[in-house]
Amino acid sequence: xxxxxxxxxxxxxxxxxxxxxxxxxxxxxxxxxxxxxxxxxxxxxxxxxxxxxxxxxxxxxxxxxxxxxxxxxxxxxxxxxxxxxxxxxxxxxxxxxxxxxxxxxxxxxxx
Amino acid sequence: xxxxxxxxxxxxxxxxxxxxxxxxxxxxxxxxxxxxxxxxxxxxxxxxxxxxxxxxxxxxxxxxxxxxxxxxxxxxxxxxxxxxxxxxxxxxxxxxxxxxxxxxxxxxxxxxxx
Numbered sequence: 001x002x003x004x005x006x007x008x009x010x011x012x013x014x015x016x017x018x019x020x021x022x023x024x025x026x027x028x029x030x031x032x033x034x035x036x037x038x039x040x041x042x043x044x045x046x047x048x049x050x051x052x053x054x055x056x057x058x059x060x061x062x063x064x065x066x067x068x069x070x071x072x073x074x075x076x077x078x079x080x081x082x083x084x085x086x087x088x089x090x091x092x093x094x095x096x097x098x099x100x101x102x103x104x105x106x107x108x109x110x111x
Numbered sequence: 112x113x114x115x116x117x118x119x120x121x122x123x124x125x126x127x128x129x130x131x132x133x134x135x136x137x138x139x140x141x142x143x144x145x146x147x148x149x150x151x152x153x154x155x156x157x158x159x160x161x162x163x164x165x166x167x168x169x170x171x172x173x174x175x176x177x178x179x180x181x182x183x184x185x186x187x188x189x190x191x192x193x194x195x196x197x198x199x200x201x202x203x204x205x206x207x208x209x210x211x212x213x214x215x216x217x218x219x220x221x222x223x224x225x
Contacts, residue, residue: 002153004153032210032212034212034213036216041120041218041219041221042218042219043115043117043201043202043203043216043217043218043219044154044201044216045216046213046214046215049212049213089153089154093212096207096209096212097142097144097159097161097166097167097205097207098156098159098167099154099156099212099214100153101153101154102153103151103152103153104153
């Protein structure tokens, strides 16, 4: 059973607007979360992470929010750019060396 | 070369062939991973190596055989594969240190089994 879930397989956003990608998890023991971005024909690229001691982490246009009580995290991209069009995966460590990934959300930023 | 590289990028093989996938990391990491990504599915971890020792094997069929000769190189030897093994095979590496979870991926090998 998937412990990290991305329920929206796709999302389309207009250039310049905010993109919000969502991720839910079931394991309350998770204490660290990661977001990866994947372009076609490339491997996933690490984007941003957050520790459970925080509820927000920001890096340029990318901000991740963590709501522990709801077991929910979200990635905000603002302003969205056409180059942000990619598949976004959230992930959490099951152990020191094993990440479990969501199934991904395809973001399309329309010019 | 920088980061994590994988060769070949594309591979078509018959069910009776034997082939190998190669991964090399230039990041000074000491853990390496093989993942499988099938269409519309999450990434599936196959094998983990730490300091050239296999530390995890996630119930992968024996027709997949990993090899890690040193901390920079990782191979996946393939033999008598099935068409359902067609997928994107990704290699990754990490620092394998306490509290460091970020893994860095190669571009993948797109495998088609005919």
